[in-house]
Amino acid sequence: MTVVALLSVAPVTEDSMASEVAKAVAALDDFDVSYETNPMGTVIEADDIDTLLEAVAASHKAVDGDRVSTFLKVDDKRTSTKSARSKVDRVEEELGREARKER
Template structure:
């Protein structure tokens, strides 16, 4: 996989957005992409930027609201195969620990 994207979909509505976000995630699952959802968005990995665009478009279209704001940031490495997890591992190696902190 050479293309990594950060997808943010915001249904403009009052109250919880989780139901509409779940629809967007279900749409992603129709594509041959790996993804990880976090509290602020979803990281998607695919073989090409075109696949990321197609998956993001489907996720955007799956949201059933009058207004939807979607952003997609793409890192399209064309000469190197690198997974998102490898990027995080590089930072953690330099830190000498996990790159996360959770307060109880």
């Protein structure tokens, strides 16, 4: 089984969030998950939902602030072990190219 999630954790502030977001990302290192951060959030992969949710909770708690906003979207593939990368690979196969374009 593979659980893939999109996580976004940020303090509610007018200032730069980079240092707090870095704390949220660093908290994931303590768990048996893989992850990749992009401009809109962090994609996380875990073997099971419990591991994923423990990592997400730690990430949320790592951010300082009076108010913290967390967005989580989960794809719990209970009958498959395909990775997040395999999902992108399949789209790129259909496109016949990388799924990206530089301006």
